[in-house]
Amino acid sequence: xxxxxxxxxxxxxxxxxxxxxxxxxxxxxxxxxxxxxxxxxxxxxxxxxxxxxxxxxxxxxxxxxxxxxxxxxxxxxxxxxxxxxxxxxxxxxxxxxxxxxxxxxxxxxxxxxxxxxxxxxxxxxxxxxxxxxxxxxxxxxxxxxxxxxxxxxxxxxxxxxxxxxxxxxxxxxxxxxxxxxxxxxxxxxxxxxxxxxxxxxxxxxxxxxxxxxxxxxxxxxxxxxxxxxxxxxxxxxxxxxxxxxxxxxxxxxxxxxxxxxxxxxxxxxxxxxxxxxxxx
Amino acid sequence: xxxxxxxxxxxxxxxxxxxxxxxxxxxxxxxxxxxxxxxxxxxxxxxxxxxxxxxxxxxxxxxxxxxxxxxxxxxxxxxxxxxxxxxxxxxxxxxxxxxxxxxxxxxxxxxxxxxxxxxxxxxxxxxxxxxxxxxxxxxxxxxxxxx
Numbered sequence: 562x563x564x565x566x567x568x569x570x571x572x573x574x575x576x577x578x579x580x581x582x583x584x585x586x587x588x589x590x591x592x593x594x595x596x597x598x599x600x601x602x603x604x605x606x607x608x609x610x611x612x613x614x615x616x617x618x619x620x621x622x623x624x625x626x627x628x629x630x631x632x633x634x635x636x637x638x639x640x641x642x643x644x645x646x647x648x649x650x651x652x653x654x655x656x657x658x659x660x661x662x663x664x665x666x667x668x669x670x671x672x673x674x675x676x677x678x679x680x681x682x683x684x685x686x687x688x689x690x691x692x693x694x695x696x697x698x699x700x701x702x703x704x705x706x707x708x709x710x711x712x713x714x715x716x717x718x719x720x721x722x723x724x725x726x727x728x729x730x731x732x733x734x735x736x737x738x739x740x741x742x743x744x745x746x747x748x749x750x751x752x753x754x755x756x757x758x759x760x761x762x763x764x765x766x767x768x769x770x771x772x773x774x775x776x777x778x779x780x781x782x783x784x785x786x787x788x789x790x791x792x793x794x795x796x797x798x799x800x801x802x803x804x805x806x807x808x809x810x811x812x813x814x815x816x817x818x819x820x821x822x823x824x825x826x827x828x829x830x831x832x833x834x835x836x837x838x839x840x841x
Numbered sequence: 842x843x844x845x846x847x848x849x850x851x852x853x854x855x856x857x858x859x860x861x862x863x864x865x866x867x868x869x870x871x872x873x874x875x876x877x878x879x880x881x882x883x884x885x886x887x888x889x890x891x892x893x894x895x896x897x898x899x900x901x902x903x904x905x906x907x908x909x910x911x912x913x914x915x916x917x918x919x920x921x922x923x924x925x926x927x928x929x930x931x932x933x934x935x936x937x938x939x940x941x942x943x944x945x946x947x948x949x950x951x952x953x954x955x956x957x958x959x960x961x962x963x964x965x966x967x968x969x970x971x972x973x974x975x976x977x978x979x980x981x982x983x984x985x986x987x988x
Contacts, residue, residue: 584948615947618948683979728975732973775968776968
């Protein structure tokens with residue numbers, strides 16, 4: 562069951578390919594959109610600013626992501642604005658369906674990111690950005706039930722470094738990203754913030770690496786550390802992805818995501834599908 | 842801390858892969874990039890294609906409208922030979938001097954990179970080799986843009 566919104570936005574992207582998005586950046590260097598709405602990889606926010614704009618222009622993008630797990634389904638849709646390749650403003654709506662238990666949880670995520678230094682391709686050192694994600698939980702009942710300390714909202718703060726090494730792996734381009742995130746969020750915030758085991762901010766490391774097999778296809782892996790504030794055995798997340806970037810109008814990512822134990826149900830893995838479309 | 846250790850174990854295979862990939866790329870580096878690109882003939886083919894690509898792009902061609910194209914052709918051949926490690930001498934002006942007053946934007950620069958990629962594609966340069974040449978040229982961007 563593929564999300565209707567995903568299909569619609571895909572069709573929209575294909576048909577709007579004649580609407581030319583700003584093409585200031587090199588192909589694929591705008592990155593993708595991660596599942597909290599920030600420009601990134603798939604589960605990790607990167608130092609990249611979301612669109613194809615440069616320091617002289619703006620960009621706008623939309624994304625839709627679906628993760629189908631054994632007992633849950635996650636849907637994310639959102640918009641992002643890139644300003645002068647310096648600031649990124651994003652909004653994402655996350656819906657988490659408890660397909661086997663029944664019910665759903667949604668939250669809104671407002672993000673801001675600013676580039677502090679560098680260019681992921683051209684500067685010697687990695688591109689460096691700092692970002693913030695404000696998460697507002699709409700459905701708080703389950704967060705309360707599992708013992709979250711705070712159920713309405715929470716803030717994550719992160720520092721990300723991203724670098725492309727041209728021709729580094731037998732002549733193929735390599736991209737890597739390392740992010741350190743200060744967070745209290747349980748399962749991204751869907752299960753509230755903080756809990757009985759821990760109620761302090763903790764630094765979590767998040768990592769992505771990809772190799773471009775050609776200009777349009779990349780393969781990679783991601784790893785995201787997560788806190789276990791609730792004592793429900795929250796696991797770190799990982800994924801293996803393949804990304805297709807046919808042009809600067811859209812990109813498509815297919816991944817296998819292993820999200821471990823979620824709300825006490827172990828071994829949640831499945832297919833991750835994501836599309837980002839660039840409007841201008 | 843326990844979760845941090847987990848993280849390290851996870852990325853270890855990745856590091857091993859990168860290590861071997863770097864080793865294998867060292868093995869082929871005895872022969873210069875210039876020779877891998879096809880020597881004089883190969884590089885001049887890229888340069889000819891590049892000039893043709895530029896001439897068909899009005900936005901980028903505008904930067905060349907007052908240039909002596911034959912001099913550009915000669916100096917670019919020399920420069921590429923110089924940066925790809927053969928024993929060429931580059932006798933042209935510095936990248937800063939050449940681009941002074943042009944006010945080339947990031948976008949103009951990247952469009953030109955894509956024209957160079959087209960030129961290499963037409964010259965049937967394999968993508969890994971293309972990337973190696975781009976890697977040699979990329980550090981010069983700061984001497985070329987917004988001058």
